[in-house]
Amino acid sequence: MPFFSLQTMEFPLKNYRFYLTIGLFCCLFSATAQAEFKLGFVNPVKVMESARQVESANSRLEQEFAPRQRRIVSAQQDIKKMEERLSRDGAIMSEEEQRRISRDVLSMKRDLKREQDEFREDYNLRRNEELDKLQKKIIEVIQDIAREEAYDFILSDGVVWASDRVDITDKVLKRLNR
Numbered sequence: 001m002p003f004f005s006l007q008t009m010e011f012p013l014k015n016y017r018f019y020l021t022i023g024l025f026c027c028l029f030s031a032t033a034q035a036e037f038k039l040g041f042v043n044p045v046k047v048m049e050s051a052r053q054v055e056s057a058n059s060r061l062e063q064e065f066a067p068r069q070r071r072i073v074s075a076q077q078d079i080k081k082m083e084e085r086l087s088r089d090g091a092i093m094s095e096e097e098q099r100r101i102s103r104d105v106l107s108m109k110r111d112l113k114r115e116q117d118e119f120r121e122d123y124n125l126r127r128n129e130e131l132d133k134l135q136k137k138i139i140e141v142i143q144d145i146a147r148e149e150a151y152d153f154i155l156s157d158g159v160v161w162a163s164d165r166v167d168i169t170d171k172v173l174k175r176l177n178r
Helices: 014-029 031-036 044-050 052-092 095-148 169-176
Strands: 039-041 153-155
Touching (some): 044 169
């Protein structure tokens, strides 16, 4: 399972986008503020796709969850074998043996479903922990750049278009990948 996906990506201040945009336009169209105003833009998708930390987080998660994933696959194969045996040899088995195997298959399916649900829940929790760490690091880097280069605003989510003049995504990536 990938650590990063666009469906699960959320950035802080998402609810303030509208107000931030209105404030930004007010500042941009003010004649006195135009000369002093410095604006930056960070493409969060590009950062998440290009940051080395995403690859290392994916590797850590894969290593951590690989044994459980293998156990789930093995259990699925065992269930399939038992079902095949029941359908293939069911005609020559006693009714008692058929019922026993059917109960065993049903019990194994229940256990497998529970194990898959726990796996998915644990994986999502760990992925979110890793994503939170990465997002905090990205925000820290963006804030450092903003302070060092005296930016007034740095936007990320909700921007339809930004010129290369205000795009600081590559600066953020360079800092992250140091």
